[in-house]
Amino acid sequence: MKDSNQAPAEAADPATSTPQAFTKYQVFVVAILAILQFTIILDFMVLSPLGAQLIKELSITPKQFGWVVSAYAFSAGASGLLAAGFADKFDRKKLLLIFYAGFIVGTLMCGLSPDYVSLLVARIVTGLFGGVIGSISFAIITDLFPMQLRGRVMGFVQMAFAVSQVMGIPLSLYIANAWGWHAPFLALVGISIVTAVAIVVYMKPITAHLQLQTERKAFGHLVHVLSDRHYLKGFAAIVLLATGGFMLMPFASAFTVYNLGISLEDLPMIYMVTGVCAMIAGPLAGKLSDQLGKYKIFAWGSVITMIVTGIYCTMGVSPLWLVLLMNVLIFIGATSRMVSASALMSAIPEPADRGAYMSVQSSVQQVSGGVASVLAGLIVVQTSDGTLQHYDLIGYLVVLSTLITMGTMYYINKAINQKAKQAEATTAVPA
Structure with missing residues (x-):
């Protein structure tokens, strides 16, 4: 019987594939990683809807708020690079627990922060640990699940993003309105502790990748990944x-309230409705990416994102139903892109490099996101009545980056398919 901790051989991504059933342990892994991702994503995402409240209570500018958001991203990027060299040299379960413990401490610091400076420091600490957890989780997924299952797995795990919209953010806003903006972070600490205990008790060690390691030192391993x-x-x-x-994310709530004319009381409803739709779209996009092709789903999600974003960022005061519709379409497009891209790019690294590759990928993602947040903070200007100016320019930049990404992913998809065909030809046994 095949060891469940063994890294599966990569398979091609055909237009159609035969669905495979998950084992009970695989179901547990998917569930616990989804819950873990929920805590990580909510910790980051909750800042955006709390933006209007934080700017007011802490008496900070949009630029300062942009730094609060990007502080997490920059520190996560730095830790990703530092972790990359040894990410493949330890049991992935132990590595996951170490960084998750640090994330819990950082989130607790956020919940106890009395002012802007302490919150900024707390976000840096949280990012140092939380920013690496996603890469470790995706390395675990790539180790335990074959390519033809990864679309569905990514769909369910990435559904944590949608659940945070449906349950996490509305509940966090309710808690923040009732007990202050610190309370959501403290509640998240409690959920994270329970999740960590479940990982300790039920997750098996993940060590098969250790058999593939060479004598290359940590720095040499990092250089190898960065130079490929x-x-x-x-x-x-x-x-x-x-x-x-x-x-788009850091100023989404402020744009919705001050530019589109939606009240703070209706804001949780927008997050809840869009989250419900994203919960449906995530697993569906994962299933379709396995059946129809991961790049095809990514391309359709990109087209939806470009069209709707271009319209949404130029809107003025609008009725609630229209704002809801536009947000739903944006999240369907974003979810389709995120799920299909994650599944597709999981085939890029070799088994011995997965942890390092995912860590560097997480680092690059976080640093790029931090730069984007700071850039958005420099572009957006808030007038005396709260209205945001130049948000339309951000929309145009998003459309442009999405279009370029479609071309980049096309060539990545082509290279992965060629790699799969070569592997099949090499391992084929003559009749």
């Missing part, structure tokens, strides 16, 4: 993918 031309194409795609979300 195939890996560099994947990192370039991540830079482009991160730009859009990080430019």
